[in-house]
Amino acid sequence: MAGLTIRDARKAYGETQVIHGIDLDIADGDFVVFVGPSGCGKSTLLRMIAGLEEVTSGDISIGDRVVNDVAPADRGVAMVFQTYALYPHMTVYKNMAFGLIQAKTPKDEIDRRVREAAKILDIENYLERTPRALSGGQRQRVAIGRAIVREPDVFLFDEPLSNLDAALRGQTRLEIARLHQRLKTTIVYVTHDQVEAMTLADKIVVLRDGLIEQYGAPMELYENPANKFVAEFIGSPSMNFFEASQEKGGFSIGGKKVSVKLSQEVNAIDIGIRPEHLKQTTKQKAVLSGTLDVVEQLGDHVLAHLVTGQGNEFIAKFETLGDIKLGDTLHFDATKENIHFFDKTSGARLV
Amino acid sequence: MAVVAQSSRFSKLFWPVLAWTVALVFFFPIFWLIFTSFKTDADAVKPDHLIFFKPTLENYINMTENYDYWRFAINSVITSTFATVLALVVGVPAAYAMAFNPTRHTKDVLLWMLSTKMLPAAAVLYPMTFLTKNFLDIYDTHFLVILVLCLINLPIVIWMLFTYFKEIPKEIIEAGKMDGVSTWGEIKDILIPLAWGGVASTALLCFIFCWNEAYWTVRLTTTEASTLSKLIEGNRAPEGLFFGRLSAVSTAAVAPIIVLGWFCQKQLVQGLTFGAVK
Ligand SMILES: Nc1ncnc2c1ncn2[C@@H]1O[C@H](COP(=O)(O)OP(=O)(O)OP(=O)(O)O)[C@@H](O)[C@H]1O
Ligand SMILES: [Mg+2]
Numbered sequence: 001m002a003g004l005t006i007r008d009a010r011k012a013y014g015e016t017q018v019i020h021g022i023d024l025d026i027a028d029g030d031f032v033v034f035v036g037p038s039g040c041g042k043s044t045l046l047r048m049i050a051g052l053e054e055v056t057s058g059d060i061s062i063g064d065r066v067v068n069d070v071a072p073a074d075r076g077v078a079m080v081f082q083t084y085a086l087y088p089h090m091t092v093y094k095n096m097a098f099g100l101i102q103a104k105t106p107k108d109e110i111d112r113r114v115r116e117a118a119k120i121l122d123i124e125n126y127l128e129r130t131p132r133a134l135s136g137g138q139r140q141r142v143a144i145g146r147a148i149v150r151e152p153d154v155f156l157f158d159e160p161l162s163n164l165d166a167a168l169r170g171q172t173r174l175e176i177a178r179l180h181q182r183l184k185t186t187i188v189y190v191t192h193d194q195v196e197a198m199t200l201a202d203k204i205v206v207l208r209d210g211l212i213e214q215y216g217a218p219m220e221l222y223e224n225p226a227n228k229f230v231a232e233f234i235g236s237p238s239m240n241f242f243e244a245s246q247e248k249g250g251f252s253i254g255g256k257k258v259s260v261k262l263s264q265e266v267n268a269i270d271i272g273i274r275p276e277h278l279k280q281t282t283k284q285k286a287v288l289s290g291t292l293d294v295v296e297q298l299g300d301h302v303l304a305h306l307v308t309g310q311g312n313e314f315i316a317k318f319e320t321l322g323d324i325k326l327g328d329t330l331h332f333d334a335t336k337e338n339i340h341f342f343d344k345t346s347g348a349r350l351v
Numbered sequence: 352m353a354v355v356a357q358s359s360r361f362s363k364l365f366w367p368v369l370a371w372t373v374a375l376v377f378f379f380p381i382f383w384l385i386f387t388s389f390k391t392d393a394d395a396v397k398p399d400h401l402i403f404f405k406p407t408l409e410n411y412i413n414m415t416e417n418y419d420y421w422r423f424a425i426n427s428v429i430t431s432t433f434a435t436v437l438a439l440v441v442g443v444p445a446a447y448a449m450a451f452n453p454t455r456h457t458k459d460v461l462l463w464m465l466s467t468k469m470l471p472a473a474a475v476l477y478p479m480t481f482l483t484k485n486f487l488d489i490y491d492t493h494f495l496v497i498l499v500l501c502l503i504n505l506p507i508v509i510w511m512l513f514t515y516f517k518e519i520p521k522e523i524i525e526a527g528k529m530d531g532v533s534t535w536g537e538i539k540d541i542l543i544p545l546a547w548g549g550v551a552s553t554a555l556l557c558f559i560f561c562w563n564e565a566y567w568t569v570r571l572t573t574t575e576a577s578t579l580s581k582l583i584e585g586n587r588a589p590e591g592l593f594f595g596r597l598s599a600v601s602t603a604a605v606a607p608i609i610v611l612g613w614f615c616q617k618q619l620v621q622g623l624t625f626g627a628v629k
Pocket of ligand 1 (some may be wrong): 036042
């Protein structure tokens with residue numbers, strides 16, 4: 001087992017640079033999730049760790065060893081691909097054993113490891129089948145099994161659940177979490193699904209355009225997003241943002257003034273409040289009011305889409321709507337720690 | 352309604368008839384070739400024996416006894432086989448590299464290779480003859496024929512293999528890398544098993560092209576390394592009128608390849624319309 005260190009890693013394809021200098025320390029045994037919008041470089045960074053993509057400059061170390069020039073198979077990493085990438089012409093058993101055979105592992109050792117992994121993943125009955133004869137979920141388990149038998153220092157997952165249907169995705173997600181608890185091996189996991197990120201991660205790396213926007217525990221990102229981008233990306237539904245006008249000693253977004261001492265002078269700010277933090281209140285106490293526009297019933301909760309007097313759309317989360325009707329004007333307040341301030345131009349968090 | 356029914360009855364008749372006509376027109380020369388090969392040389396040019404004649408095996412016996420058919424046939428088998436194997440030995444790694452580790456210039460290289468097929472062969476006849484006869488001293492050797500057959504088919508072999516290899520998801524090759532497979536192992540244990548149909552069709556087509564090649568095999572050999580193409584050519588040129596004999600020789604030259612094609616028909620069609628490894 002080992003941790004992972006990345007120092008000023010960059011990647012360019014010809015003239016176009018896609019990874020712009022990443023510094024990252026992953027502790028041994030951590031489950032780290034890379035999230036970010038499509039094209040931000042998650043897969044590229046993961047593939048650089050795997051050794052499938054050359055590092056243009058900078059260093060990647062696994063444990064204490066710089067692995068820039070080490071072949072993928074000798075890095076002590078194992079990868080699970082989004083498309084599973086099983087060998088279609090080999091049985092499940094052979095698929096899992098193939099890497100060990102290449103490493104000249106003794107036969108009975110191979111057999112022991114494959115059967116053990118198969119047991120963990122509940123695929124013992126399929127060992128003699130080819131991948132063609134398996135369902136998507138079963139194939140995914142085989143792909144995970146192929147990684148497990150190699151007993152790597154670091155597991156790499158690239159969107160392993162995105163080809164599964166919703167029910168299976170939830171179930172497999174749980175199994176991956178269990179697997180991590182059991183093996184305690186470092187995992188780097190790529191996804192663009194922030195629910196996966198929140199539920200699985202010890203730490204989340206939010207990437208944008210080849211740069212790290214924030215690195216921290218899920219709740220840290222949720223409670224103290226470093227900037228507007230992270231605030232919007234983490235949490236579902238997304239944080240609401242309101243253009244705030246400056247008043248003496250505070251800011252207003254239509255209702256009661258929000259008083260705050262900013263650490264620096266800025267011209268314009270955005271105020272962010274998460275839908276689940278908006279609490280209904282009276283008109284006098286409200287920092288924010290809006291008319292109810294659309295209602296989304298989601299069973300255990302309701303998402304109310306509202307519009308402020310200035311035409312700013314936002315969402316509030318309710319347990320039930322009671323006798324509130326479309327077109328009603330609702331008033332909201334939020335506790336101080338749940339109101340976030342961002343610089344309008346740079347997006348940086350202001351405290 | 353009536354119109355539709357009528358037109359469909361019409362097309363039910365028309366298209367099969369057209370197809371059969373076209374097929375027969377194409378097949379007729381081969382049929383006539385085989386037909387004529389059982390006539391004596393004298394019968395072959397007599398108008399009153401055009402259809403009705405006394406069939407004879409004389410031409411075939413004559414061919415094997417006096418014209419050394421078997422030596423030419425063995426040469427054809429040897430050169431076509433070795434040229435095909437050599438083309439694959441060079442072509443598989445080349446296509447592998449271009450399909451899975453392309454550079455900015457891969458497309459150019461592929462196009463350039465194809466462009467060599469656009470050069471008229473006759474343009475390099477003199478340099479080739481001079482080079483092989485006077486300079487390298489390999490004129491009329493099996494080695495030369497194998498080399499030439501391999502080289503002229505290599506562009507097509509690489510193109511075909513490249514297309515088949517492209518069908519294989521890149522991740523499977525990468526999974527192999529993660530599993531620590533050597534380059535040779537990737538080719539042997541992953542690539543070829545997955546693209547087996549494509550490799551087989553490519554080999555088959557290459558073999559057929561080698562067998563049928565006539566321009567260079569006729570001109571770069573005299574006796575030692577001559578193939579069946581040379582045998583046909585040799586029976587045509589000097590005397591001209593021995594159609595029975597010429598037909599027998601031609602039939603015996605094309606028969607093996609037609610039989611081979613017939614047996615591998617499924618593989619050929621499947622290979623040429625291949626597209627499902629996933
Ligand atoms: N071989 C390549 N040549 C040129 N550009 C590339 C290459 N591979 C990736 N890129 C670019 O690098 C950027 C990052 O790609 P990457 O696949 O890492 O994104 P991602 O974050 O994984 O996105 P997604 O969520 O869609 O998978 C993209 O803009 C992509 O266009
Ligand atoms: Mg990706």
